[in-house]
Amino acid sequence: MAAQTIPLASTTTAEPAADWDALAAQARAVRRTKAVVLYAFLIAVSLPIILPYFWLVTIAFSAKTGVAETAVLWRSMAVVVPAVVAFWLTAALAQGRRQLWIGIAAVAAFAVFAFALLVGPDLHLGNFIFLWEPDFASVVRSRIGEVKGAVQFPNVWHAFGNSILIAGAQTAIVVTVASLAAYYLSRFQFPGRSSMLRSLLVLHAFPVLTLIVPMFLMLYWIGLLDTLSGVILVLVAFELPFAIFIMKGFFDAVPWDIEMSALTDGASRRQAFVSVVLPQVRNGILAIAVFTFIRGWEEYIFVFTFLIRNSNWTMSLYMYWVRDDVMGVDYGVVSAVGVFYLVPSLILYMAAQRYLMQMSIGGVKG
Amino acid sequence: MAKIEFRNVVKRFGAVEVIPDMNLVIEDGEFVALLGPSGCGKSTSLFMLAGIYLPSGGELLFDGHVVNEVEARDRNVGIVFQSYALYPHMSVRDNILFPLRFKKTPRDEALTKVKAVADLVRVAELLDRRPGELSGGQQQRVALARALVKEPQLLLLDEPLSNLDASLRLSMRTEIKSLHEQLGVTTVLVTHDQIEATTMADRIICMRAGRIEQVGTPDDLYLRPSSLFVASFIGSPPINLIAGEAEGGTVTVNGVRFPVDGASGSLTMGLRPELLRFGDTGFAGRIAQIEPMGREILYVVETGMGAVRVLEQGSSAGHSPGEEVKVSFLPENSLVFETERQKLIAGAHVRAPG
Numbered sequence: 266m267a268a269q270t271i272p273l274a275s276t277t278t279a280e281p282a283a284d285w286d287a288l289a290a291q292a293r294a295v296r297r298t299k300a301v302v303l304y305a306f307l308i309a310v311s312l313p314i315i316l317p318y319f320w321l322v323t324i325a326f327s328a329k330t331g332v333a334e335t336a337v338l339w340r341s342m343a344v345v346v347p348a349v350v351a352f353w354l355t356a357a358l359a360q361g362r363r364q365l366w367i368g369i370a371a372v373a374a375f376a377v378f379a380f381a382l383l384v385g386p387d388l389h390l391g392n393f394i395f396l397w398e399p400d401f402a403s404v405v406r407s408r409i410g411e412v413k414g415a416v417q418f419p420n421v422w423h424a425f426g427n428s429i430l431i432a433g434a435q436t437a438i439v440v441t442v443a444s445l446a447a448y449y450l451s452r453f454q455f456p457g458r459s460s461m462l463r464s465l466l467v468l469h470a471f472p473v474l475t476l477i478v479p480m481f482l483m484l485y486w487i488g489l490l491d492t493l494s495g496v497i498l499v500l501v502a503f504e505l506p507f508a509i510f511i512m513k514g515f516f517d518a519v520p521w522d523i524e525m526s527a528l529t530d531g532a533s534r535r536q537a538f539v540s541v542v543l544p545q546v547r548n549g550i551l552a553i554a555v556f557t558f559i560r561g562w563e564e565y566i567f568v569f570t571f572l573i574r575n576s577n578w579t580m581s582l583y584m585y586w587v588r589d590d591v592m593g594v595d596y597g598v599v600s601a602v603g604v605f606y607l608v609p610s611l612i613l614y615m616a617a618q619r620y621l622m623q624m625s626i627g628g629v630k631g
Numbered sequence: 632m633a634k635i636e637f638r639n640v641v642k643r644f645g646a647v648e649v650i651p652d653m654n655l656v657i658e659d660g661e662f663v664a665l666l667g668p669s670g671c672g673k674s675t676s677l678f679m680l681a682g683i684y685l686p687s688g689g690e691l692l693f694d695g696h697v698v699n700e701v702e703a704r705d706r707n708v709g710i711v712f713q714s715y716a717l718y719p720h721m722s723v724r725d726n727i728l729f730p731l732r733f734k735k736t737p738r739d740e741a742l743t744k745v746k747a748v749a750d751l752v753r754v755a756e757l758l759d760r761r762p763g764e765l766s767g768g769q770q771q772r773v774a775l776a777r778a779l780v781k782e783p784q785l786l787l788l789d790e791p792l793s794n795l796d797a798s799l800r801l802s803m804r805t806e807i808k809s810l811h812e813q814l815g816v817t818t819v820l821v822t823h824d825q826i827e828a829t830t831m832a833d834r835i836i837c838m839r840a841g842r843i844e845q846v847g848t849p850d851d852l853y854l855r856p857s858s859l860f861v862a863s864f865i866g867s868p869p870i871n872l873i874a875g876e877a878e879g880g881t882v883t884v885n886g887v888r889f890p891v892d893g894a895s896g897s898l899t900m901g902l903r904p905e906l907l908r909f910g911d912t913g914f915a916g917r918i919a920q921i922e923p924m925g926r927e928i929l930y931v932v933e934t935g936m937g938a939v940r941v942l943e944q945g946s947s948a949g950h951s952p953g954e955e956v957k958v959s960f961l962p963e964n965s966l967v968f969e970t971e972r973q974k975l976i977a978g979a980h981v982r983a984p985g
Contacts, residue, residue: 520714520716522712522713522714522715522716523716523717523718525678525681525683525703525710525712525716526710526712526716526718526777527718527729528682528683528703528704529681529682529683529703529704529706529708529709529710530704530729530730530733530777530781531704531730531732531733531734531781532704532729532733533702533704536733540729541718544718544720545719545720547720
């Protein structure tokens with residue numbers, strides 16, 4: 266560097282030496298500001314999404330009198346909102362990974378302590394009475410002295426079972442059919458293949474509600490109205506196109522060579538599919554399984570239209586009737602049912618997050 | 632082990648005829664290479680042997696039996712793919728075990744076989760790993776082990792070395808060749824790399840556009856290429872081809888006169904770079920470029936007939952760029968082709984001018 270004898274130097278002599286430290290500091294400051302603003306924005310837009318859930322849970326565990334009481338709600342908000350802001354400030358001000366963790370731990374500890382102090386004494390499980398008392402509607406109404414006219418609710422576990430049955434059966438059928446169909450679409454040439462692929466997407470874009478009346482009539486004629494299997498068939502039909510499309514992407518990513526290799530190694534086409542190809546698309550199968558299960562679990566319109574007897578109620582119908590019948594009588598019970606309904610899909614989502622993320626990517630990674 | 636025979640084999644994909652009419656005999660225990668540029672039908676032939684493609688016509692015979700319609704899994708053929716095609720979700724041991732699963736080999740016996748073949752290709756210490764954790768060379772060995780464990784009657788290698796780096800390619804070449812010598816299994820290698828073909832195979836089948844251009848030992852193909860295509864495809868650096876018109880026993884190219892024996896009409900002379908010599912006689916030119924290649928030096932000589940490549944032994948250049956030189960050769964080292972039909976004229980030679 267010192268002995269510069271480059272003949273071109275004459276043109277660059279006027280340039281002052283850049284202050285690298287100042288430039289680096291400036292870049293750091295810009296990055297930090299950008300991150301702070303970005304997080305502020307993200308927090309602002311996610312609060313309206315998260316707050317209703319937070320309220321739902323808080324009310325479910327704290328409501329006592331049955332009427333819409335807000336004291337506990339505001340107290341819990343007084344803990345949560347400052348905590349979120351404090352987390353954000355910690356992240357913005359921390360000068361390193363260590364400080365960040367210490368700050369977050371401190372804020373979390375303080376928030377937990379404040380929550381226990383302000384909200385803790387009001388928490389109880391009384392609103393979950395429906396879990397052990399099938400005739401809870403009468404019990405709840407009797408609290409305010411009015412018993413007559415209460416709907417006879419089926420056992421909540423029965424509705425829970427129906428929901429599991431619908432979501433589970435739907436998942437099993439969709440996964441099986443979609444895997445086989447997608448494999449065929451991915452590997453074989455046949456007339457109409459490309460138009461079939463196109464129509465899969467069109468089918469998915471079709472607003473399903475427009476079909477609800479004809480389907481009601483069809484189910485009535487074939488005698489599957491007010492049966493779980495009828496609803497399962499309808500749900501499968503609507504879920505399949507998208508699942509096939511996703512699975513085709515996964516199968517496309519499995520190299521031909523592997524399959525040919527299995528064939529020459531002595532496997533039949535079916536054995537090659539089962540022992541070599543399927544394991545490669547395992548993530549795809551898990552993704553569509555979770556996705557389909559959650560779709561079936563949260564299904565409301567079709568079960569509401571096609572299921573009538575209360576022994577066929579699913580969780581979404583149970584939820585609907587609880588709200589319809591007990592609302593205005595007991596807020597807390599409605600929220601508790603909501604929480605109970607929410608938990609399984611939440612657990613499933615969290616457990617399967619990884620695979621759902623891959624669905625949009627759609628590929629085997631080496 | 633098996634003797635393989637193609638009898639008038641045709642392969643069409645829809646309207647496209649990839650292989651119009653293939654006739655070939657591969658002797659039991661032989662190591663042959665299918666050599667040709669990409670798209671010449673060599674991989675298609677291989678997949679027909681493996682049973683993955685069904686021939687559109689003709690007969691494919693293993694030991695005299697027609698196997699056209701025998702399923703891939705019943706042919707007992709081992710195949711190593713260019714991508715290795717290892718099963719990523721299985722350990723190396725399970726990969727090698729896979730073919731034995733379908734042969735209903737008892738577990739103990741199968742494990743013994745896996746151990747033996749893993750020792751043979753030196754992957755014994757990798758058995759518990761996944762293919763994703765192996766290097767390219769190791770994956771290659773595992774793929775070989777998987778192909779060999781079922782004791783195939785025919786071993787097919789589809790561009791097995793093209794995904795390896797240069798030094799590994801060199802050692803795998805030697806290794807595959809010595810494996811073949813140990814096991815004596817009939818082996819068909821598909822490659823577009825003439826060096827792989829000439830170094831490993833007993834016989835080379837040079838293909839072009841679905842047709843067999845020439846079948847012969849590496850020496851046959853190098854010294855007596857039957858066509859211009861084979862002559863130019865084999866040899867590195869490539870052969871010098873000079874086209875001219877013969878009249879009265881002389882080929883005249885841009886005023887340079889080469890005496891010719893045994894041929895007339897439109898001719899193309901083929902001169903291998905390493906058989907050309909600088910000297911006091913011959914055709915004149917000027918050295919345009921020098922490319923040292925280690926043991927040898929390649930000179931590109933600009934002549935009135937175009938650029939001519941001359942390969943000289945030795946590591947230091949005896950000539951410098953811009954130097955005027957004369958290039959000569961021995962008549963028996965020259966090849967003469969009919970320009971029209973692109974075929975070799977046997978026994979015809981040209982002499983260096985001057």
